[in-house]
Every structure is written in C-alpha cells, then in structure tokens.
Amino acid sequence: MKENTASTIITRTLGTDNDYQYKIDCIVRKWGQYVGLANENELKEMHIYALHKLFENKLKTNTVRKYRAALKWKAAQLGLKIDSKKLEINKRFTRSAKAKFYPKELRLAVARNVRNCEWKSNKYAKDFLTLHLIAGPLLGYRMKELRGLNVSIDGGVVNVQIINGKNSNGRANGDYRTLIYPRLHNGMDLAKAFLKLKKFGEMSDYFAIVKSAANLHRKCLNELDVEQIIGVKLNPVMTTIRHEFKLAFEEANGALLTSAAMGHSSMITQKRDYGDKSTGGRKKLKYEKDEELINLMRIVKVAEENVEKVVKRISDVESVLADVKAKVKLNTPSM
Structure with missing residues (x-):
C-alpha cells in the first residue's frame, strides 16, 4: 500500500x-x-x-x-x-504540532532539493526559499516582517532594522528592533544576503511568493528521509527557522537580550513558545547545537534602546507584582 x-x-x-x-x-x-x-x-x-x-x-x-x-x-x-x-x-x-527547531543538516538538504526541483508555480519561489533556509536563521524574522526590513551598511558593520509584525498582544504597532552584524562572517557577505531578503520583501507579490515557497518547501521536505538525515522524525515548516535563531541567540547571549532581539513583549514568551516542549523541542530530542550559528550570535549586537524596553517591561511587571503582594499582605487577616 x-x-x-x-x-x-x-x-x-x-x-x-x-x-x-x-x-x-x-x-x-x-x-x-x-x-x-x-x-x-x-x-x-x-x-x-x-x-x-x-x-x-x-x-x-x-x-x-x-x-x-x-x-x-x-x-x-x-x-x-x-x-x-x-x-x-x-x-x-508521532508528528508534532509544531517543530521547535530546524537542524542545519536538514535545512541544507532541503535547500539542495529545492535547487534541483522543477517548480513552475512562482518563478521567485525557489530563490526565496533557498535564501530563507540559509540566511533566515541569522535574523529570526517573522515572514511578514520582511515587508518592513531595512538594511544599512556602515563600513564593516551591517545594521538590520526589523519592524515587529506580531499581531497578537498589540505588538504589530510599528515598533522595531535593530540587530548589528559584521559585514563578513566565515566568507559569507551578510550584507548581500540581507539586501536580497529586503528586495524580496519589497516585491508587490511578496506574499504570493511566500505561499508558493511554503508549498515548494513541503514538497522538497517530504521527498527526504528526515530520520536518516538527523536521527529523528521532524516536520518543520518555513517559520520554524525563527526557532533556530532563538536557540542560538539565547545560548550565546542569554534570555534578556534574546527577548529584545526577537521583538518579544516578555521574556516568558520564548520560554513558552520556543524549543522547550515535547512537540519537537531540542532539549527533548537531545539534538546537537549549531555551534557555527552560536558563534555568530556571540558577536551580533542588539540596539540598546531595544534592550532598555525589555528591562523596563520587566521592571513594570516586578512593580505590579510588588503592589499586588503588598495589597494581599494588607488584606490578609492576622491569626
């Protein structure tokens, strides 16, 4: 059968x-x-x-x-x-609801499959998907955030400004985060890769390209023996790339800076949503870390203003909790 x-x-x-x-x-x-x-x-x-x-x-x-x-x-x-x-x-x-990481070996295998695949649905889908699989883990963007991507080059430094695109919790409010990269890393011109992503995001049919790329990704992934490549059964999607960024950035820089780098409104968010669940979490499956990506994240900087916003949110939460505890203490009858 x-x-x-x-x-x-x-x-x-x-x-x-x-x-x-x-x-x-x-x-x-x-x-x-x-x-x-x-x-x-x-x-x-x-x-x-x-x-x-x-x-x-x-x-x-x-x-x-x-x-x-x-x-x-x-x-x-x-x-x-x-x-x-x-x-x-x-x-x-058993398939997970949502894969929580996307190993480098699997990403590269899918990228090779994409290059060798005939795809007539959208002429840009193959190039975009290949670039997304390679450069996506370096930025950790949500798919809709490429629409507002801004890349500037200052000598040997690349500044990438990403407008937050999360619709829930009021975070898609025009706020942005800025990440600072070296222009060259291990022979790769990061500025060139980021500018290509920016160009895709500026295309009028960008979301049609993404949809076609998602279908192509599913096709190329299903043609592979995933378990043979990485030792476990996994069903990642295009947006799983963002999880790889989170895992590497947090390993290199800690939870606070990761929250700022990902545009989260709370440090709790990445603990809840990224890489720490039985539905494919790296910790559960004991998959090896991407040391090359982690080493790059160690030299990536987050703009101070983004870090300050996270710190302020933490302070605000702690202040509210302190007030609640004080009120509870006052209203608790003495024994």
Missing part, C-alpha cells in the same frame, strides 16, 4: 467534526475500498494495526489516542480480538 495515498484518504476524511466513531466508519470504508476489501466485515486485526500506524505517523499524539479508542470500538463491533500492546503509541514517531 502506498502510504501517501492512504494518508490522503485519512486527511480528507478527518475534517473538523469531533465524532471519532463516525470518522472511523468513513475511514474504514474508504480505506477498505483502497486495499481491496469488499466490505468492512472483511476487516482483520492486521488492518486495525495498519490504520493505527498511519494515524501515528500522520497525527498529533493526543489525536492518535482518540482515534485509537475509536479503532478499538470498531474492532469490538466486528468481533475482532485486538492486542493492546500493538496499539501503544510510540511518541518518537
């Missing part, structure tokens, strides 16, 4: 309805037709195990649990005796 076709059957059937027993009925019927079963009464134990494995490879762990329960219900309906041990979930092989 071709797994891609079987996966497509599952994906198209899942929809948004939460009635898992109904979905299992639909999946069993369509999948049964695909593998040549006349009707569901021909379903055997091995078919139940095969479906479970497809769910495990396609869905998040919590969702797999729900479909596993529905599969057991279906097996009981058909009078099948199921070995529960064969329906245990191997989390290592």
